[in-house]
Amino acid sequence: MRYSGFKVLWEGLTGNRGWKPVWREPEPKESYDIVIVGGGGHGLATAYYLAKQFGMTNIAVVEKGWIGSGNVGRNTTIIRSNYMLPGNEPFYEFSMKLWENLEQDFNYNAMVSQRGIINLFHSDPQRDAFARRGNAMRMAGADAVLLDRAGIEKHCPFLDFDNARFPIKGGLWQPRGGTVRHDAVAWGYARGADARGVDIIQNCEVTGFVMENGECKGVETSRGTIRAGKTAVCVAGSSGRVMEKAGMRLPIESHVLQAFVSEGLKPVIPGVITFGAGHFYVSQSDKGGLVFGGDIDGYNTYAQRGNLPVVEDVCEGGMAIMPMIGRARLLRMWGGVVDMSMDGSPFIDKTHIDGLYFNGGWCYGGFKATPASGYCYAHLLARDEPHPTATELRLDRFLTGNIIDEKGVGAQPNLH
Numbered sequence: 073m074r075y076s077g078f079k080v081l082w083e084g085l086t087g088n089r090g091w092k093p094v095w096r097e098p099e100p101k102e103s104y105d106i107v108i109v110g111g112g113g114h115g116l117a118t119a120y121y122l123a124k125q126f127g128m129t130n131i132a133v134v135e136k137g138w139i140g141s142g143n144v145g146r147n148t149t150i151i152r153s154n155y156m157l158p159g160n161e162p163f164y165e166f167s168m169k170l171w172e173n174l175e176q177d178f179n180y181n182a183m184v185s186q187r188g189i190i191n192l193f194h195s196d197p198q199r200d201a202f203a204r205r206g207n208a209m210r211m212a213g214a215d216a217v218l219l220d221r222a223g224i225e226k227h228c229p230f231l232d233f234d235n236a237r238f239p240i241k242g243g244l245w246q247p248r249g250g251t252v253r254h255d256a257v258a259w260g261y262a263r264g265a266d267a268r269g270v271d272i273i274q275n276c277e278v279t280g281f282v283m284e285n286g287e288c289k290g291v292e293t294s295r296g297t298i299r300a301g302k303t304a305v306c307v308a309g310s311s312g313r314v315m316e317k318a319g320m321r322l323p324i325e326s327h328v329l330q331a332f333v334s335e336g337l338k339p340v341i342p343g344v345i346t347f348g349a350g351h352f353y354v355s356q357s358d359k360g361g362l363v364f365g366g367d368i369d370g371y372n373t374y375a376q377r378g379n380l381p382v383v384e385d386v387c388e389g390g391m392a393i394m395p396m397i398g399r400a401r402l403l404r405m406w407g408g409v410v411d412m413s414m415d416g417s418p419f420i421d422k423t424h425i426d427g428l429y430f431n432g433g434w435c436y437g438g439f440k441a442t443p444a445s446g447y448c449y450a451h452l453l454a455r456d457e458p459h460p461t462a463t464e465l466r467l468d469r470f471l472t473g474n475i476i477d478e479k480g481v482g483a484q485p486n487l488h
């Protein structure tokens with residue numbers, strides 16, 4: 073079924089009896105060409121691009137809960153490509169280009185809203201660092217504009233420019249950044265993959281791998297064994313736990329990251345704004361809620377809930393740039409388990425075990441990467457060679473020293 077304005081009108085006039093389930097609930101088959109472990113944004117996007125771009129449809133996505141129950145439905149929905157290093161920037165810009173055409177591509181309203189992202193700076197050295205980042209972005213074909221204080225005042229007059237500790241001196245603006253409705257991304261990719269024959273199997277937990285002569289031949293699940301020519305893991309915050317079942321220890325830690333939504337307010341925030349002297353980012357949803365977040369909780373955990381010290385820290389960051397946020401009431405908050413790699417950059421790679429592939433290490437930046445991650449993982453699975461924009465997202469980069477230390481925080485990824 074194709075969705076369109078005409079279809080909505082027609083169904084409205086005829087009692088909404090023509091809508092069909094958006095995906096099937098198939099029983100798992102005995103074997104597939106490819107089994108994707110994890111029905112988050114990345115797993116579903118991988119299945120979609122495998123089917124659409126590479127013509128492979130004998131595929132299952134195996135999800136332990138329901139699709140969208142993980143980080144794809146828990147994030148603060150920000151998309152951007154304001155990265156600096158060559159191993160990252162072309163990949164995230166590729167993702168941005170895929171976002172720009174995504175809704176037409178998978179015929180689903182994902183509310184892609186490119187209202188811009190502004191990273192504020194508060195000191196002269198920080199301005200220099202942002203100018204350098206903006207130049208790197210432009211050299212990679214992305215958009216970046218360095219704004220001075222007057223430029224920021226034009227976009228966001230409500231900010232506290234003269235805060236004694238963190239005066240706002242300007243910001244790096246990416247006009248094409250913005251937000252996307254996160255769960256609609258999971259649903260859109262699921263619908264597109266299902267329509268092409270991919271089996272999306274929910275409530276099916278992978279409990280182990282089928283290993284024969286040192287090769288991975290499929291997965292053991294709570295609903296039986298499923299054999300596969302290739303097994304592609306992308307389970308985000310559960311990466312360590314799942315890959316451990318194949319005897320692999322990853323350069324990844326799991327942490328909880330919290331998100332917050334205020335009561336609905338009149339439109340005030342034009343796009344996404346980030347505080348440059350602490351960790352706070354905010355946008356406003358179409359319903360009016362301020363959607364914001366900040367730092368991870370800072371300890372290793374698999375629990376999808378956080379603690380109050382970080383709530384205080386995040387709210388302090390918000391108060392430093394927009395004190396009026398203190399008048400708004402918090403409506404909802406939740407946590408998600410994020411997979412933090414030791415240089416802060418992700419992996420899309422084959423493992424040393426034949427037939428087993430790994431995608432992870434996205435930490436709190438993987439939502440914006442969803443289209444490119446799916447596309448590049450599909451490319452790797454279909455052709456057994458990395459996509460040109462993902463050649464450096466390798467698992468062995470800590471052995472070879474080719475780390476992608478985007479934020480320059482060295483061996484302290486917990487400070488990201």
Ligand SMILES: Cc1cc2nc3c(=O)[nH]c(=O)nc-3n(C[C@H](O)[C@H](O)[C@H](O)COP(=O)(O)OP(=O)(O)OC[C@H]3O[C@@H](n4cnc5c(N)ncnc54)[C@H](O)[C@@H]3O)c2cc1C
Pocket residue numbers: 109110111112113114115134135136137138139140141142143144145146147148149150151276277278279306307308309310314329330331365406407408409410434435436437438439440441
């Ligand atoms: C609070 C918060 C805010 C964030 N904000 C942003 C943001 O603004 N912008 C941005 O770019 N990124 C953001 N992120 C990060 C982003 O959400 C993640 O990096 C990304 O969603 C991870 O990829 P995914 O969608 O595939 O993960 P998930 O949706 O977590 O998918 C992984 C799936 O694997 C399943 N799984 C786990 N174990 C098994 C198993 N044994 N068997 C079968 N299935 C299994 C899980 O149930 C889950 O559904 C945020 C994350 C959080 C938590």
